Amino acid sequence: MDLRVFTEPQQGATYETLLRVAKAAEDLHYGAFFRSDHYLHMGSVDGLPGPTDAWITLAGLARETERIRLGTLMTAGTFRLPGVLAIQVAQVDQMSGGRVELGLGSGWYEAEHDAYGIPFPKEKFGRLEEQLAVVTGLWNTPVGERFTYEGEFYRLKDSPALPKPAQPKVPVLIGGHGAKRTPALAARYADEFNIPFASIEDTERQFRRVRAAAEEAGRSGDDLVYSNALVACVGRTDLEVKRRADAIGRDVEELKANGLAGSPAEVVERIAQFQGVGSQRMYVQMLDLDDLDHLELIASAVMPQLV
Numbered sequence: 001m002d003l004r005v006f007t008e009p010q011q012g013a014t015y016e017t018l019l020r021v022a023k024a025a026e027d028l029h030y031g032a033f034f035r036s037d038h039y040l041h042m043g044s045v046d047g048l049p050g051p052t053d054a055w056i057t058l059a060g061l062a063r064e065t066e067r068i069r070l071g072t073l074m075t076a077g078t079f080r081l082p083g084v085l086a087i088q089v090a091q092v093d094q095m096s097g098g099r100v101e102l103g104l105g106s107g108w109y110e111a112e113h114d115a116y117g118i119p120f121p122k123e124k125f126g127r128l129e130e131q132l133a134v135v136t137g138l139w140n141t142p143v144g145e146r147f148t149y150e151g152e153f154y155r156l157k158d159s160p161a162l163p164k165p166a167q168p169k170v171p172v173l174i175g176g177h178g179a180k181r182t183p184a185l186a187a188r189y190a191d192e193f194n195i196p197f198a199s200i201e202d203t204e205r206q207f208r209r210v211r212a213a214a215e216e217a218g219r220s221g222d223d224l225v226y227s228n229a230l231v232a233c234v235g236r237t238d239l240e241v242k243r244r245a246d247a248i249g250r251d252v253e254e255l256k257a258n259g260l261a262g263s264p265a266e267v268v269e270r271i272a273q274f275q276g277v278g279s280q281r282m283y284v285q286m287l288d289l290d291d292l293d294h295l296e297l298i299a300s301a302v303m304p305q306l307v
Helices: 015-027 054-064 082-096 110-116 125-140 181-189 200-216 238-247 252-258 264-276 292-305
Strands: 002-007 032-035 069-072 100-105 147-150 155-159 172-175 192-196 225-234 260-262 281-286
Touching (some): 002 015, 002 292, 015 054, 015 292, 032 100, 054 082, 082 125, 125 172, 172 181, 192 200, 200 225, 225 238, 225 264, 225 292, 238 252, 252 260, 260 264, 264 292
Parallel strands (some): 002 281, 069 100, 100 172, 172 192, 192 225, 225 260
Antiparallel strands (some): 147 155
């Protein structure tokens, strides 16, 4: 079971804060540092000092870290044209020496589009499908050849399809709870399927759908990595768990029901339950980015007990 750090900077974080977390995650041997791609806070927080852009952040981290993998859960398809996104991700992959992964979703948070003047199209899923075709098509086009695409939403003509990523293949993550179109899209384009904030029962059901879609598309279900994303609230004592829950404005019992909360032993047992239904990777959502001791506790008391 691979543990990865997942952050939500739109809730209030500077680049310097994210750098500290990423470097700590690298030093503590987490598998990756991932971040959300949002421009507006959610809930009652003020979001100060304001949002940071996902791919600008990852470009900086690419030069200031050495080993840890870097990526998004999920890049919002509404924020970027797919040709531009292919260039951005390829460049950051080069800057990192081949450590980037692209999580790509349709975009969903209408309020942030309104706040920053970003168009919020009615038909998002069809656009996402074309974005995946364009991004992967550009990367897969051999150097010296040209890429042309005629879609309903995007059209590219005679593109040199440059630059190329450093990796032979940048891993592509697709995720969500959709019962039909999402598994089919994952079967076609994904190297990893992620289901965020889901119960064990929903996780098992969705992984089964994705495996079936992969088989129908002519792939083995084992071709994909299957992962979860869950909020973390771990403490050495009940008091420490309560303190961490209070810091993120959550209830301990709710966190235990819906996340990774409690003592290290409780969290190990919880992760094992997800592993039992096919999860191979866990994105540990850290909401208090100033609490580096939380990262250290999970690394020292949870990580060594996972198989």
